[in-house]
Amino acid sequence: MIEAAGRTGDLDGERVGFMVENSYDYVVTILAILAARAIAVPLSPSFPVPELQYIVDHSEALLIVSSSRFAAKTKQLLESELASKPALLVLSKHLGGGVHEKVELEDQADSGKAGLMLYTSGTTNRPKGVLLPECVMTAQAQSLNKAWEYSPEDHLLHVLPLHHIHGAINALYAPLFSGSSVEFLFPFNADAVWKRFAAPFLPRAKSSERVSSSDGSASQNEVVTFFTAVPTVYSRLLATHKELSPEMQEATREAILPAHLRLNISGSAALPTPIKQAWTDLSRGNVLLERFGMTEVGMALSCGLDMAHRVDGSVGWPLPSVEARLVDLDTGAVIEAGQEVDSTGRERSGEIQLRGPTIFAEYWRNPTATASEFAAAAENDANTTPWFKTGDVAVRRDVDGVDSVLSIRSKAASQDWTGDRSMYFILGRKSADIIKSGGEKVSALEVERELLSLPMIAEAAVVAVPSGRWGQKVGAVVVLQTKGEHAVAKWSAMDMRRTLKDRLVNYKIPQVLRVVESIPRNAMGKINKKQLVAQVFADEVRDDEASKSNAV
Structure with missing residues (x-):
């Protein structure tokens, strides 16, 4: 259908913009675009038409795919002053009904130029299109699957927008890659989230009351085992919990126990200590896992699965397949292990630089911007791959007590990436937080x-x-x-x-x-x-x- 609507028999590398609600339909749409070897360009329904117009023009989208819900807005977009006139495909509603469909994948399928293009927030300049080829998406998913141990037994409650790396890769592509189930409950509403967490733990008469996700297909008997959100979401959940009925309060506390909610992650912004501690207290021991990432690199650093690895203020270690280094802001010298403190005893901070298969390919048709964000490898480095300059500043600190846990976890192959006791602590953006x-x-x-x-x-x-x-x-x-x-x-x-x-x-x-x-x-x-x-x-x-x- 997508190939036919694109007016060409070959969509390899062509950009396909799409505006579909967070639902089963969204998943089918993005996977269909990738299967057509095209580049998926998510269009946020919350964006005003001029912002959408910029993305469609900049990406030179050949086709716009829309659900019937957003047909009016996409038609308004196509009637605006676009540099080109993409074709429009309006989808009829596909009700997944919670059915688990078996899909046969081709082991040797050629992905061609397929990929995902996400746009930066554009806080200093016009948004840039960040191209993530399918091989990069796969590397990011594999890295997270090893580190966070997604499995077919996981049920992830998805409350995030899908035009950001957090919602698109961490909370959708990676869990689907491992066979986990994903339930959408977007836009975020604290009461609805608490009801959904509580549903499997309420008395049978109450648990039969259905709290639907956005596509009405969620099974309320599924225990939520995986939840990832931004700090403001956790803050809102904590603020509203005291307003719940005593029965709901007890059921939700049960739901977020470590034995049920095996992994709760906070990211995309700094996590305040009071929120982290309040969540631990409410959940009776479930510590929020912090990590560091960005559109261009996916997730790069993360604390480990052991509670002892979730050190306050730290984002942990480089994730599997990711290389990281710190580069002194004043001298440009690499801060090697053991050089984190200078001769006067002052802690040395540096820009985080990264390389590996999870790094983006390019800023879309902007070679100057792409080249400016990479630093060449050292002459004596056997690996000639350049380093991506994140613009984020951090320090590495030795953390007492972590190494004893590491010696135990090192026996688990999935957690061999957690490294030593030296962990990364983010100080902020070089341009705004230093x-x-x-x-x-x-x-x-x-x-x-x-x-x-x-x-x-x-x-x-x-x-x-x-x-x-x-x-x-x-x-x-x-x-x-x-x-x-x-x-x-x-x-x-x-x-x-x-x-x-x-x-x-x-x-x-x-x-x-x-x-x-x-x-x-x-x-x-x-x-x-x-x-x-x-x-x-x-x-x-x-x-x-x-x-x-x-x-x-």
């Missing part, structure tokens, strides 16, 4: 963790505010608690400094503070910090520009 103030480097994520550990703080973002004197000032944007015993009506910069003086060295304590009602985030819980600075520190930015002008 604040250079008065000659010192401050990790915005470190300061955010301290702020979020305070009971009166509900949300926090630490940003770089321009300063003529310091270069950059550490700025804090916070949302205060408005309910419960820790609710406060106001919180001043002086209050903040008093509270943090015993937690952080002086130069890391924010110099300026703004209290707001909410901090805007995207679908993956991320904050555009440059936009936030322009919005809430506009007066500081104007004063800085004025001082520069007067200086000239």
Whole structure:
């Protein structure tokens, strides 16, 4: 059907945009595009038409596939001022009905130029198309399957958007690759998620009440064994749990016990310590697993399956088949093992650089941008593959107690990737989270963790505010608690400094503070910090520009 609609007998390498709800139909559509050896380009229904128009034009899509639900929007898109006019295929509803279909795969099938193209968020420039050939998708799935041990017994509850790497690969492609079952419950709704978790553990009369997924096909007798989400999802679940009935509270606590929910993962944004601890307390011992990844590389670093490996603030070790290194931001030198501390005793941070079969192929038809993001291998390196420069800064630290667990887990072949006691800790994005103030480097994520550990703080973002004197000032944007015993009506910069003086060295304590009602985030819980600075520190930015002008 897709090949016929594409007006050509050969779709090898052609781009096929598609807008289909998170459902059985979505899975069938993306696999059909890959089977046609085409490049699947997910189109988010939440995007306005101009953003969709940019993606369709930039990818030079030959065909747009739409479910009947989004037919009107795709027709509106095709009526806009597109550089080209892709063909349109509107699908009729295919009700999977929860039936497990047996599909015979060709062992020697030629995947051709098939793949997936995801678009970056475009926070600094126009979004770039990140091309993940099918071989890269397969490598990413195999890496995760080994590390996180997906299996046909797993039942994953999917609450994420599908135009990001987290939802598309971690929560869909990788579990399907291993035969796991996936149930969609999107868009995220805390009450619906709690009801779904609880369903198998309620009294029989109650468990017979069906809580449907978006395609109405979910079996409520299936225990959810795998859940991956962003920190804001866990925060919302924790906030709403106390509002559930006593019966529901007990059933949900049972559902998220380690014996039932074997793996709960948090990613796409930094996980605040209070959320991690509150989830562990509620689940009676289930520790959220943290990992690091991005659109261009899939998942790159991860903590291990053992609870002792889920060290607070750490993203663990390089995943199977992934090579990682740290490169000093000032000197460009590789920080070798054992060189993590300099001669003065100061911890050395560096940019995370990666290579391996899980790395993307290119930014779509942008060779200049692609070349600029890779660093050549060293002359004495037997492996000539270049390193991808992630733009994320981290440190490696030895963690006490992890090595004793590692000696036991090393007997399990699936966990031989966990390495030694030296684990990675993310400091933030080089462009937004490393604040250079008065000659010192401050990790915005470190300061955010301290702020979020305070009971009166509900949300926090630490940003770089321009300063003529310091270069950059550490700025804090916070949302205060408005309910419960820790609710406060106001919180001043002086209050903040008093509270943090015993937690952080002086130069890391924010110099300026703004209290707001909410901090805007995207679908993956991320904050555009440059936009936030322009919005809430506009007066500081104007004063800085004025001082520069007067200086000239």
